[in-house]
Amino acid sequence: MxxxxxxxxxxxxxxxxxxxxxxxxxxxxSTNTPSFSIKEVFEFPQPQQAILEAHRSVLTYALPPRDLSIELKTNATVDLYLLDDEGRKLWLSEGTLKPVWSVKNTSSQTFTLQLPSRGNYGIKAFNPNNSTVTLDLRGQLYGYERxxxxxxxxxxxxxxxxxxxxxxxxxxxxxxxDIPARKTKRGLLHKDLPANFKDFKVKPNEVKHTKQFHELIAWELEEYMAFPILEIIIVIAVCTVLSPTIIETSPALSYSNLLSGIQTIFLFLIFVAGALFCHSYAGSISKGETKMLLSYPVQRGHLFLSKFIVLFTVLFAVYAGVFALQIYLLALNPFEPLFYASLLFVALQLLLVCAISTALSVITKNEILSILVSALLLFGLENVAARISLVSFTGRFTTGFAFVSQQVHGVLPPGAEFSAAPTAGDALLSLFVSIGISVFLFVFSYVYYTRKMEID
Amino acid sequence: MKRSSRFFVAIFLLGFSLLIVTGMRTNSAPHIMSFGNEEGGATAGWVMYPDFLMFPRDFRVDIRANNTVDVYILDEVAARQWNASGTLDAAWTYKDIKQGVFNEHAYSRGAYAILAYLPANATTAIKITLTFFSVEKDLLVASLAIIATDSIAMGISLLIGQKNKNIQKPK
Structure with missing residues (x-):
């Protein structure tokens, strides 16, 4: 039971x-409010030359179930219809009009409507006048996807x-x-420590550093990748990496799709990595776990390194594994250089997030505070800085990606917002900024943790 | 939680996430692609349009021309064969078509190209529209297979565990 x-x-x-x-x-x-616009001139009577856009053509858009605002500007009255997928098919096959929304004899006006479901919608306009009508229609989506x-x-x-x-x-x-409830938090009782620590013995003349380190790594894996942490990381990785929009359909430029949705990937990665590292370092200090571990003959340096290595390796392994699926999903060449360049840039940005979170955790020694500060700092930088700015993760990734794309394929990727190819200096800067800051913060955190930090 | 149970849960969640992503990709993958000579393309003879990525989904081919044409959809191998030796081995063939709408299903993911034959003695205007819908079948099958296999394996391991427990219980 x-x-x-x-x-x-x-x-x-x-x-x-x-x-x-x-x-x-x-x-x-919901913060993304895409829009579309149509500008047409209706002539009446219709010109006689063969037009492939037959009179039954419908301008089609894939729309989610959100609120839609349609701003119409005409110089005369028109009839406007919104057809769902079924209505479109009916119109194209039989010429029967069955709109989900319509308005007749309307001129310049703004309409607000709710799209009932996700799918393809068609916009159809009729000019009932015996004259030329200029139509300027702008649609914008807003609100939540219901x-x-x-x-x-x-x-x-x-x-x-x-x-x-x-x-x-x-x-x-x-x-x-009458059974005492199991403690959800691991307390200060030494019996909560794993069994392998009971067998740990100090040999006066020979301290087995390697064995101690391996045991620490095993313990970190069991403690900080316990259910459901690893499972959550897997779900987030799969949902963020595999769902971004396909922006390039040409097989020769398919690698450009690796750039699509990268900001979303980084935002979630920042959140996951930041929370995990803060929980591991600051959380174990504030709960007294670190104090208890250090009461055994465990080196501080080993403890610090084991946490960093385990968490970074697991996070990178999960994300790299999911990224590898993109080779199949985007029909990429398995030896596509940009795929490996992407993995390298993701690894560097992950390293930077880990180093920042670790530094904040060892300084504040408070789990909630360190999570809040690292999230605010990293989210803030990511959202405020431009997509091509070297200050943001997305900017550094995009710069490096665009540079490698230019060198390998001779073209800038379509998703990158560059007017000219980034220079080697920019690419190297994006690389070494991440490495430099990561190394500095890592060394600082290591020295502080092993030599200065007081554990009360 | 036991390690074996945890393993099964992790695999189940992997399959479940893939299933969610399969649903999300119906909106993130391209819906419509158009090919034709509206913007100054060739109007007679054999014409190969730029290749494109296609995913294993259902799609509709809408061919409109003001003359009778032949349209072929080639996979990557067939496109290379055509370019190299002129051998035609199309995945889908539509011959003597002026206007038509066809529903098809792509079975594999990869590069495809459209080849059209426009009558040599006339100027033909043609537009071919591919409209994609439904989910990517390979992702759907993979995610369902992972979930099903994992559920069966988990069920079997639970049964074996229960059996061993019953055997060990003293009567």
């Missing part, structure tokens, strides 16, 4: 995480309900059997 309740709790937590991730994604997507919003709220609510119900059932059972 206890196991079932725990299973339900874990299931509820997973649902909660998925729902929250979707909610965050939905809120983030399907994503409902899904995320429903999943979050289900997760909350299941977690709460299973926790209540678990607590009730503990009360009935």
């Amino acid at each position: 206890r196991n079932k309740a725990r299973l339900f709790t874990n299931f509820g937590i997973i649902l909660l995480v998925i729902g929250s991730s979707f909610l965050a994604g939905t809120i983030y997507r 399907d994503l919003l409902w899904f995320s709220l429903a999943t979050t609510a289900m997760g909350l309900v299941i977690t709460a119900a299973s926790r209540i059932a678990l607590l009730d059972r503990y009360k009935k059997l």
Whole structure:
């Protein structure tokens, strides 16, 4: 019964995480307000030359279920129709008009409507006048994508309900059997430490550094990659890396799609890496774990390095593994240099995030404070700095990517916002800025942790 | 949580994430591609349009011309063969077409090209529109396969564990 309740709790937590991730994604997507515009001149009667855009043509857009504002400017009255996918097919095949929204005899006006579902929508305009009409139509999407919003709220609510119900059932059972509730936080009791530490013996004449280091690494893996941390990292990596828009359909330039959505990838990576490192360093200090570990003959340097190596390696391995799927999904050549360049740049930016979070954690020694400060600092830089600025992660990645693309393929990638190719100086600067700051902060943190930091 | 259970949960979540991504990619992958000679392309004879990436989805081919044409959709190998030796081995063939709409399904991911034959003794205007819809089938199959295999494996390991527990329990 206890196991079932725990299973339900874990299931509820997973649902909660998925729902929250979707909610965050939905809120983030709502900040993007894409627009489209149509400018047409309707002549009446229609010209006689063969036109391939037959009178049944419909301008089609793939639209999500958001609010749509249509601003119409004409010099006379027109009829305007919005067709969903079914309506479009009906119009193209039979010429029957079945719009989801329509307005007749309208001139310059702004309309607001709600798109009912996600899909392809067609805009059709008719000129009922016996004269030439100039039409200027601008559509803009805003608001939340309702399907994503409902899904995320429903999943979050289900997760909350299941977690709460299973926790209540678990607590009730503990009360009935008079069993003390299991501590959710690892306390100061030495019995919470893993078994391998009980076997650890100090040999007076020979300290086995390597074995100690390996044991520390194993412990860090078990402690800080416990369920559901690794699972959350996998879900976030898959959802952010594999979902960005395909911006280039030419197979020769398919590598440019590696640039698409990179800012979203970095934003989530910053959040995950920052939280994980702060939890590991500052969290273990504030909970007293570090003090307890150091009461054993464990070297501070080994403890510091084991945390850094484990967390960085796992994060990079997960992201690199998911990135590798892009070779298949984008039909890339397995030896495409830009794929490996992308991996290198992602590794460097990840290293920088890890170094910054580590430095903040060892200085503040407070988990919540270090997470907040690193998130504000890194998110702020990422959002305020321009996409091609060397201050932001996206800017450094884009600069390096564009430079390598220019050198290898002779063209700038379509997704990069450069008017001219970045120079070798810019590319090297983007590379060495990341390496330089990372190394400096790493060395600073290491020296501070091993020689200066007081653990109370 | 036991290591084996954790492994199964991690694999399940990997499959589930891929399933979510498959759904999200219906909007992030291209929907419509158009080819033709509206902007000053060739109007007679054999014409090969720029190659493009296609994913294993359902798509609709809309061919409109003011003359009878032949249209072929070639995969990467067939396109190379055509360029090298003129041998035609199309994945999809539409012969003697003036206007038509066809629903097809792409089975593999990769580069494709459109080849058209426009009548040699006339000036032909042609437009070929490919409209893509539905999910990428390979991703869908992969994610469902991972989830199914993992669920079966997890079920079997739970059953084996339960059986061993029953055997060890003293009667």
